[in-house]
Amino acid sequence: MKTTSAPGAAPATATHRDRASLLGLYERIVLIREFEERVKFLFLEGTMPGTIHQCQGQEATAVGVCSALQPGDYITSTFRGHGHALAKGLSVQELLDELFGATTGCCKGKGGSMHMGNMDKGMVPGIAIVAGGIPLAAGMALAFKMQKKPQVVACFFGDGAVAEGAFHEGVNMAAIWNLPVVLVCENNLYGASTHIGKVMKNPKISDRAASYGFRGETVDGNDVLAVLAAAERAVAECRAGKGPVLLELLTYRRTGHSRRDACHYQPKDEREAWFARDPITRFAEVLLARPDVKQADLDAIKAKIDAEIQTAVVNAQKAPQPTLANLTEDVFA
Template sequence: MEIEVKMPDLSTTGGELTVLKWLIAVGGSVKRGDVLFEVETDKATMDVESAHAGVLKKQLVEPNATVLPGDAIAIIEVSQVRPAMAAVAASVPPVEANRQTTSQPSESVSGVNPNTLAASSPAPPRAGMFAENRAKRAENATTTRSQNEQRAAAPRMLPAEISHDQLAAYNPSFLLELYTRMVRIREFEEGVKYLFLQGSMPGTIHQCQGQEATAVGVCAALRDDDFITSTFRGHGHALAKGLSMDEILLELYGAASGCCKGKGGSMHVGNYDKGMIPAIAIVGGGIPLAAGMALAFKMQKRDQVVACFFGDGATSEGAFHEGLTLAAIWDLPAIFVCENNLYGASTRVNQVTRLNDLADHANSYGITGRTVFGNDVLAVYEATKNAVDQCRSGRGPVLLELLTYRRTGHSRRDACNYQADVEKQAWFDRDPIRLLGDALTKHCDVDATQLKEIRDEIVAQFEVAVERARSAPLPSEDDLITDVFA
């Protein structure tokens, strides 16, 4: 089957793009995710990945030719068309096949002693017009800007493996369940990414590849009747809280049977009966809500808790301050989970705060705050478990900062040109799924085949779900005006 590859709109203006060079020759084999060609937009040079696996039959444009979004660029003879993905005409290779380039340990990064930087003292302030003030401030402040700059190298301070001691405390079936949940999120997001690039899915997407351990670790410590609030990057939270791939995919396709009847979409997935209100797509907007949800639990003398997910960017919002203030003064059972993936959209966290650890915000509210390596699902689980216990016993709230990294763009077609290669590599070496997978094969009686079977089963389930979602009935015009009022 031949598939026409169309030019995605990578520009910020929708204007012309220049194809710079081809990286796959005619007749060459292509895997999903391989870079087909480089393109120059009005802002930057970007790679265009293939959404298909097969053989490149034709290059339809010459190097240096200008094209418009939507123009046909290439023809790929697609191999291995699976029924569910026929319309997309892409096979879904296992995660590891995709990750070969990134899963190799990097000498330069992994060779650094994890403790070297953590133990080093702050560098002297830079000279300049305000050098004196800055020096004084540096003496007094708990954190200096130079310390903050070290944060750029933060991953080097983080462990690159999960130890045997950590694993020993857990039943292997529990560990495999955590692994399965993380892979479910990864494969869901990867599948959705390509469905989206294909143009078969409406709207926009914000994905969480690389952050699976935060969602899974937190939600594993919650009960079914506990609640979460989420953000525009909420697919992973939803899956971790127990929503099915089906109901989320249906929602992403705008189907009438989606988890929000097609009225929420990617940025508002939720299922009240499963303990997730529709995700809040306004940065920080869920924080006061979570305080109120926890307030209700306390007033009703129910022992439920709320886990409120938000990103590092949200800590600059007034809603963060007001929500945490209320939760603190009323001792509410709320766990404020800051997924610090180092970027608010494209702005790096050290450009918008002087704090080294965002968990230090907790000091402002007189509550418990902890910074945890967010790619270690067990560390996240343990920290959340403690926070949940604290909240259920009336000693909430808790602020958890989970250090993690997003492997994908902020939203659709973001090439992440603002992320340094060395930083990316360091974090990819600490991929949450790889960390747990390696630990399971190394320390537990689990072999790689078993892990592959877990992934294969999820991929198969995903394909079935896609098939169902693509053919599910869409809402009718009559549905437009329902569900406004109760």
């Protein structure tokens, strides 16, 4: 089995996937990009409250992993969770409503950008404390194991989380009890503004898995088919009681860490090199190499998404805002 595919390596082949599922993947990654671009506009325009952490450039990690899951499976996410939410099947409308603080949002306006989630769709509200979702996901997996349920949890975290104590504690317990959790490290090279080279002696994050006694794999995170294939293997192992698995997905954040961050700490040549490996452009090339996919098909997908987002924005801007009575509700069950 190939365990490492560096960025820029040949994309995984699309030959064994059918046209409809491939176009479905494409639709999801384009949806995330267009959603994020629209949110960025709304935020900079000043009409959307709060702060934002966006994932332009990282769409393939969310879509590849979530596409390997069943509806009954769960994900945990981070403060950068818009893409995970869309990939797990949350609707554009419930996310936009949440971003506008409306009661019709996925968390009734009480979560916001960093805590997107919907348990009915298998997504825990984003855990915005770095690595805080790792012990939580291990505990969810422990519950599945004790309840003899077949579900798995995919736990998203960034390269920064690897330095946290919660990573070590959660991963170690997931390992000793063979828990069904896919540990998904989206390595975008920066924890906020700090490059991994400054904070890791060994920057190959998947190596950590061996020290806990389980399998880790580094994957080209900008190749949605490579991510999907690796996630399918990992999910199958977890479902068979052979978890956990650590997937290190190499990717890159095209936009700022948050808000108006201009990314001056990302060197120009590095940005250009990664922009040339953009997950959407690359996947489009793979699709267009097929005889049964035309540029017009991809254009139609984008047009459909843009229309959906436009409608959702209009709705979200007039969605019901909370009343003051809502302030003290939902503290206790």
